[in-house]
């Protein structure tokens with residue numbers, strides 16, 4: 001096995017994946033400029049695995065610095081690319097920042113991969129590439145519709161750049177389209193710990209319960225769903241981490257792996273906002289202060305994954321549901337460090 005370069009390895013999904021890679025015998029280095037993460041995640045990785053990984057505090061947009069990392073590690077065989085800005089609202093306010101960071105960073109990385117004869121490339125994509133999905137569950141063949149935000153467009157554009165740039169090379173690539181990642185590592189030594197404010201449902205719920213927010217506002221309860229609130233597919237971060245390791249193993253070991261393929265990563269079950277709140281109340285034994293508010297502009301009413309393809313090709317079977325997600329997120333929110 002060659003060395004694996006993880007970009008964004010100090011971030012939320014990246015750090016959990018680094019743990020899973022190490023536990024599966026991989027040697028890992030990270031490139032992360034800490035724009036949205038804290039070095040304490042590196043300590044978490046070390047405490048869980050007993051291995052201290054090297055993080056290069058390099059901005060992917062700086063091609064010279066990035067080339068330097070590749071030249072110090074000529075044995076990199078695979079790259080898993082998490083590093084990106086991910087806040088949908090911020091991308092509407094500052095689209096150029098998002099295109100510069102997410103697209104320029106990817107172009108530099110792809111360039112280095114080709115120069116350094118990297119064999120395998122895995123990209124953090126998102127269900128947001130599908131836009132509004134008409135037929136649920138969403139399969140990989142669902143049409144790619146106009147994205148709802150500049151952030152979503154950076155993911156669509158990145159997928160196209162990967163397809164075109166690696167076409168005449170030996171690199172095989174996998175696009176992993178995550179649905180709604182949430183939860184934390186069972187050790188409680190890793191979890192979501194961003195520098196920017198997290199506005200996703202699960203951290204909003206835990207912050208409300210901690211008293212850091214007055215209440216959780218449910219964005220609409222009059223939609224055409226089971227209970228009127230929006231439906232999403234919440235996927236535990238450790239199930240996601242496992243999918244990355246399996247995708248890498250598939251590229252390494254399966255001659256039938258295509259030059260480029262995409263996989264949906266969701267549990268395959270829709271959960272409404274009100275059901276998510278009930279799950280939180282059940283596992284914590286405490287009521288949540290919430291109220292119904294107006295719909296959030298741009299929200300898709302319902303989306304959840306069909307992950308049959310990931311199960312068939314990668315052998316991926318996510319096992320953790322919304323209660324386990326809430327339990328681990330709550331434990332993490334109450335950590336002492």
Ligand code: NAD
Nearest residue numbers: 008011012013032033034035036037059060083084124126
């Ligand atoms: P995160 O912000 O915790 O992690 C991203 C990491 O990349 C951060 O540590 C940040 O410091 C680093 N980074 C950003 N720009 C960089 C740059 N130019 N150079 C070097 N490092 C840089 O986010 P996450 O939730 O772990 O997301 C990881 C990936 O998954 C992202 O590409 C994101 O778009 C994608 N994704 C996330 C979600 C989600 O809801 N969390 C859903 C779908 C897809």
Ligand code: WQD
Nearest residue numbers: 088126128179180199200201204217218219230232273299
């Ligand atoms: C989940 C549900 C809200 C907050 C975003 C990105 C997507 C992907 C995942 C990166 C929705 C409701 C939320 C609140 C609420 N990220 N909600 N009150 O919007 O599904 O997806 O993260 O690729 O691209 O768009 O996630 O966690 O914001 O919302 O009622 O305070 O919770 O309406 O139904 P979303 P979310």
